[in-house]
Amino acid sequence: MADSTQILSGDAAVALAAKTCGVTLGVGYPGTPSTEILETLASIGGNAEWAPNEKVALEVASGVSLGNGRALVTMKHVGLNVAADPLFTLTYMGVNGGLVIVSADDPGMASSQNEQDNRNYAKFAQMPMLEPADSQEAYDLTVKAFEISESFHVPVLLRMTTRVCHSMGIVKSGALQAFTPAPYVADAKSKVMIPANARRAHVRLVHVMQDLAKWNDANALHTVFNPASEKAELGVITSGICVMHTREAAPSLPVLQLKMTWPLPMDAIRKFADSCKRVIVVEEGSRFLEENLKAAGIPVEGKEEVFEYGELSVGRVKKLLAHDSSPMEAGAPGRPPALCPGCPHRKTFELLHELNLIVMGDIGCYTLGVLPPFQAMDASECMGASIGLGLGLRRSLGDTPEARRVVSVIGDSTFLHSGLTGIVDLVYNKPATGHVVLLLDNGTTAMTGLQEHAATGFRLDRSPVKPIDLEAVCKSMGVDNVDVIDPVADHDEYSALLQKRLASDDSTVIIVRRPCLMQMKKLAKMARASEVK
Amino acid sequence: MSKDITSILFAGIGGQGIIRASDMLTEAAFRLGFDVKKSELHGMSQRGGSVSSDVRFGKCVLSPMIPNGEADYLVAVSGDQIEVSRPFLNDNTVIVRPSDLSEEDAKSRMANIVMLGFLNRYLKFPQDLWENLIRENFSGPLAEANIEAFRRGCGL
Numbered sequence: 239m240a241d242s243t244q245i246l247s248g249d250a251a252v253a254l255a256a257k258t259c260g261v262t263l264g265v266g267y268p269g270t271p272s273t274e275i276l277e278t279l280a281s282i283g284g285n286a287e288w289a290p291n292e293k294v295a296l297e298v299a300s301g302v303s304l305g306n307g308r309a310l311v312t313m314k315h316v317g318l319n320v321a322a323d324p325l326f327t328l329t330y331m332g333v334n335g336g337l338v339i340v341s342a343d344d345p346g347m348a349s350s351q352n353e354q355d356n357r358n359y360a361k362f363a364q365m366p367m368l369e370p371a372d373s374q375e376a377y378d379l380t381v382k383a384f385e386i387s388e389s390f391h392v393p394v395l396l397r398m399t400t401r402v403c404h405s406m407g408i409v410k411s412g413a414l415q416a417f418t419p420a421p422y423v424a425d426a427k428s429k430v431m432i433p434a435n436a437r438r439a440h441v442r443l444v445h446v447m448q449d450l451a452k453w454n455d456a457n458a459l460h461t462v463f464n465p466a467s468e469k470a471e472l473g474v475i476t477s478g479i480c481v482m483h484t485r486e487a488a489p490s491l492p493v494l495q496l497k498m499t500w501p502l503p504m505d506a507i508r509k510f511a512d513s514c515k516r517v518i519v520v521e522e523g524s525r526f527l528e529e530n531l532k533a534a535g536i537p538v539e540g541k542e543e544v545f546e547y548g549e550l551s552v553g554r555v556k557k558l559l560a561h562d563s564s565p566m567e568a569g570a571p572g573r574p575p576a577l578c579p580g581c582p583h584r585k586t587f588e589l590l591h592e593l594n595l596i597v598m599g600d601i602g603c604y605t606l607g608v609l610p611p612f613q614a615m616d617a618s619e620c621m622g623a624s625i626g627l628g629l630g631l632r633r634s635l636g637d638t639p640e641a642r643r644v645v646s647v648i649g650d651s652t653f654l655h656s657g658l659t660g661i662v663d664l665v666y667n668k669p670a671t672g673h674v675v676l677l678l679d680n681g682t683t684a685m686t687g688l689q690e691h692a693a694t695g696f697r698l699d700r701s702p703v704k705p706i707d708l709e710a711v712c713k714s715m716g717v718d719n720v721d722v723i724d725p726v727a728d729h730d731e732y733s734a735l736l737q738k739r740l741a742s743d744d745s746t747v748i749i750v751r752r753p754c755l756m757q758m759k760k761l762a763k764m765a766r767a768s769e770v771k
Numbered sequence: 772m773s774k775d776i777t778s779i780l781f782a783g784i785g786g787q788g789i790i791r792a793s794d795m796l797t798e799a800a801f802r803l804g805f806d807v808k809k810s811e812l813h814g815m816s817q818r819g820g821s822v823s824s825d826v827r828f829g830k831c832v833l834s835p836m837i838p839n840g841e842a843d844y845l846v847a848v849s850g851d852q853i854e855v856s857r858p859f860l861n862d863n864t865v866i867v868r869p870s871d872l873s874e875e876d877a878k879s880r881m882a883n884i885v886m887l888g889f890l891n892r893y894l895k896f897p898q899d900l901w902e903n904l905i906r907e908n909f910s911g912p913l914a915e916a917n918i919e920a921f922r923r924g925c926g927l
Contacts, residue, residue, distance in 0.1 A: 245801045245809075348812040372808070372835070405810040405835035406797055479835075486833040552838035567839060570854035572821025573784055579819075 253278035255380030260417030262307030269314030272342035292317035355523035473514030582752035625660025718744035776829035783848035788883035793824035810835035888924020
């Protein structure tokens with residue numbers, strides 16, 4: 239692929255850049271707004287696969303890097319919580335082949351359960367962080383991230399946000415790089431993190447980060463727009479999508495765009511701050527830049543509390559610059575999403591509503607069971623949490639009739655992501671009243687747009703593979719009852735079975751199996767397409 | 772700066788082809804040599820909820836999101852989304868609404884494409900560019916049906 243120019247989303251630009259760098263493997267778990275990165279990588283001929291969860295994805299990527307290959311790991315912001323355990327020691331171990339971690343944050347929670355600001359992970363885990371402002375920068379900074387990773391032997395965090403991931407813009411891309419991993423060389427002293435080695439590794443890491451701070455200052459991964467010839471009244475320091483909003487909101491203000499936002503280029507920032515009488519930091523989410531600049535003794539102004547919530551826009555940046563906390567004009571509320579007409583989950587939530595059960599929910603389409611007309615969900619926390627929540631709630635309620643109303647509801651992809659260990663606890667620490675888990679198996683990862691997983695029988699690239707047998711897994715773990723039911727065809731039996739299991743003291747998993755309608759449509763379309771060929 | 776930019780807001784509900792229509796406009800503007808950006812939210816919107824997509828083209832586009840009050844055009848594939856989009860409109864915003872179409876077109880699955888044709892009465896992008904884009908987006912008889920739909924929107 240020679241140089242070319244095309245319209246791409248930020249996600250697709252990352253995929254193209256990874257391909258350009260000859261990435262050995264892209265690995266991740268689907269999560270809005272990151273999902274399209276690996277799908278695009280596979281579609282343009284790169285190697286990409288879905289891991290069961292983000293922790294495994296980062297561990298696989300670490301292994302690729304250990305073997306001198308280049309790895310791209312993708313996930314949504316909350317996925318990095320799951321991957322945090324390997325992450326905090328990977329930075330000590332360092333990398334061989336380039337390793338780039340994409341964290342796709344979701345300020346404003348377009349499709350997430352929280353709006354955590356993952357810039358804080360860069361500081362906490364001690365790794366460099368790059369923040370693209372549009373699709374072109376997503377491409378350029380992905381290439382740069384691989385370079386930095388290999389030059390400094392550290393993983394690099396590419397921190398994106400919804401509006402960078404899902405916005406499209408013009409991208410000029412470069413020629414493919416030839417890349418072949420060097421032969422594997424064992425190096426236990428820097429890769430086996432027993433305390434004696436880890437103590438040394440920690441010192442190395444701190445020194446690498448100091449070197450990176452100097453490198454960031456020297457290599458100008460920052461841009462000043464409208465530089466002040468004499469001392470300006472007001473300047474702005476910002477990064478990511480906020481750069482675009484700010485430049486549009488205040489076209490004549492001096493703006494310092496930081497592309498590498500950890501470790502910070504403090505000399506360049508000081509120089510910019512000195513050129514302005516006042517400096518305001520424009521940032522979504524937490525006060526990451528503001529606090530770190532203030533800690534370095536750089537006098538900057540922050541934002542009002544209201545700007546810690548949601549995403550920014552041109553209009554909100556104007557208000558932020560004026561320290562104006564008044565709300566933006568809002569339109570009429572839009573239509574809320576709902577379970578599709580004919581969705582097999584509908585039968586389950588009608589039943590849960592009818593039986594007036596206490597429902598511990600999970601992350602997926604079925605979280606919509608909380609909305610009318612079902613209103614059949616009491617709690618939903620994070621991926622896989624429904625089982626632990628249900629077990630804990632039953633402990634709290636003791637041996638009471640109320641405890642017997644508690645059910646956990648989890649989807650098939652979420653179950654493989656982090657529900658399996660919940661089943662271990664169901665068997666190991668079974669409450670006095672037993673417990674019932676409804677495993678809603680619709681044969682796909684529907685919420686994020688119909689991705690494959692280990693129980694669908696297909697890999698990301700649609701190559702066939704032996705599927706994980708969910709019944710066999712639950713049975714082999716020792717669950718007392720493992721039932722399989724079709725919520726539509728066996729609707730009457732479904733209600734009777736659920737009530738029978740709730741009345742017992744057993745551990746039960748009911749696999750509620752019926753394919754997602756959208757997935758059926760997708761498969762039919764693919765079948766038609768292959769017939770045409 | 773924003774005076775050099777044309778901003779088009781597409782609004783509808785999941786399944787109405789909002790994303791497809793805005794993708795096609797984005798590609799059309801790109802092929803005509805404009806700087807162009809497009810922004811939308813995916814995810815929950817697939818499930819029958821409100822969907823909107825912002826397309827902005829011109830000499831140099833900065834924010835991918837249309838600022839409040841700066842939509843030059845609103846393409847409302849679903850009429851009930853006009854009020855939802857109100858903050859982005861101004862007194863001069865041109866609204867393409869289902870009532871601009873024949874009853875049959877407004878209800879059809881190709882309403883998005885008919886509306887693109889209607890929008891092109893103002894944008895005046897070359898007809899052959901659109902027809903090429905439609906052929907790239909749809910195959911076989913579906914492409915021809917959509918070209919017909921686009922032409923009806925144009926008033927041809």
